[in-house]
Amino acid sequence: MTQKKTAVITGSSSGIGLGIARGLARAGMNIVLNGIEPEEQIEPIRHAIEAEYGVKSRYDRANLMDPAGVRALMAGADERFGSVDVLVNNAGIQFVSPVEDFPDDKWQAILNLNLSAAFYATKAAVPGMKARGWGRIINIASAHGLVASPFKSAYVAAKHGLVGFTKTIALETAEHGITVNAICPGYVLTPLVEKQIPDTAKARGISEAEVIRDVLLAAQPTRKFVTVEELAALAVFLTTEAAASITGTALPVDGGWTAH
Ligand code: NAD
Numbered sequence: 056m057t058q059k060k061t062a063v064i065t066g067s068s069s070g071i072g073l074g075i076a077r078g079l080a081r082a083g084m085n086i087v088l089n090g091i092e093p094e095e096q097i098e099p100i101r102h103a104i105e106a107e108y109g110v111k112s113r114y115d116r117a118n119l120m121d122p123a124g125v126r127a128l129m130a131g132a133d134e135r136f137g138s139v140d141v142l143v144n145n146a147g148i149q150f151v152s153p154v155e156d157f158p159d160d161k162w163q164a165i166l167n168l169n170l171s172a173a174f175y176a177t178k179a180a181v182p183g184m185k186a187r188g189w190g191r192i193i194n195i196a197s198a199h200g201l202v203a204s205p206f207k208s209a210y211v212a213a214k215h216g217l218v219g220f221t222k223t224i225a226l227e228t229a230e231h232g233i234t235v236n237a238i239c240p241g242y243v244l245t246p247l248v249e250k251q252i253p254d255t256a257k258a259r260g261i262s263e264a265e266v267i268r269d270v271l272l273a274a275q276p277t278r279k280f281v282t283v284e285e286l287a288a289l290a291v292f293l294t295t296e297a298a299a300s301i302t303g304t305a306l307p308v309d310g311g312w313t314a315h
Pocket residue numbers: 065066067068069070071072089090091092117118119120145146147148168169195196197198239240241242243244245246247248
């Protein structure tokens with residue numbers, strides 16, 4: 056029997072990360088879930104995934120704001136499963152404010168989680184991937200890794216940085232059977248987006264319904280939210296042999312947003 060591959064998905068107790076974790080488990084991988092939600096909230100989800108897909112899993116509440124937390128997550132996964140074959144750098148937060156009022160601590164937190172955590176996790180994962188001659192790193196960037204919107208300076212800067220980081224690591228690992236890609240979603244209706252609707256309404260002086268219609272979905276020619284399932288399917292494809300030559304890319308899944 057061939058050994059199951061192991062995937063670490065950061066920020067996978069909710070939203071896009073949880074959808075990708077489910078997809079990778081369905082594809083037969085052991086999974087390491089991570090997030091800041093309490094253990095008792097995630098245990099039933101984790102057990103259901105194990106029962107449904109016949110894989111093993113763990114939930115690690117490592118706080119990825121801090122390099123030591125990222126290193127602990129990666130070391131714990133290695134210890135439990137013996138390898139990290141797939142790394143999905145997904146954990147992210149958002150904050151919306153005009154730059155002149157943007158709190159310094161929010162700027163730093165967004166850079167720490169949305170960009171630096173991917174660096175520390177990648178740094179920890181690459182030696183094992185190189186030694187085994189196989190690896191997949193998937194960075195969940197954003198359409199905001201390719202284009203900007205006002206009032207999201209830290210997020211847009213971090214996501215553009217993540218796209219640049221993706222390209223760099225793809226070049227460094229290309230001869231080792233490792234691919235590194237960024238997925239750039241448009242708007243997906245997860246807690247991250249739900250939380251920013253009132254702030255955007257305040258920053259722009261419009262109602263929350265107008266934010267959904269005139270700000271969020273106005274950017275997406277399809278006028279529909281992207282779904283978690285669509286993103287999970289692409290992430291799973293990137294882990295297959297069929298995707299072995301796809302590396303260093305930033306793949307928009309944005310309903311046509313960045314075609315503007
Ligand atoms: P979400 O808020 O539903 O989930 C965020 C996850 O990150 C949760 O599991 C949370 O526990 C975890 N997390 C938060 N702080 C953490 C910390 N300090 N340490 C470890 N984990 C932490 O968000 P989502 O919408 O699923 O977003 C996931 C990723 O997708 C983010 O990087 C986000 O920028 C990106 N993205 C989201 C959208 C969207 O429209 N929702 C669009 C483009 C990109």
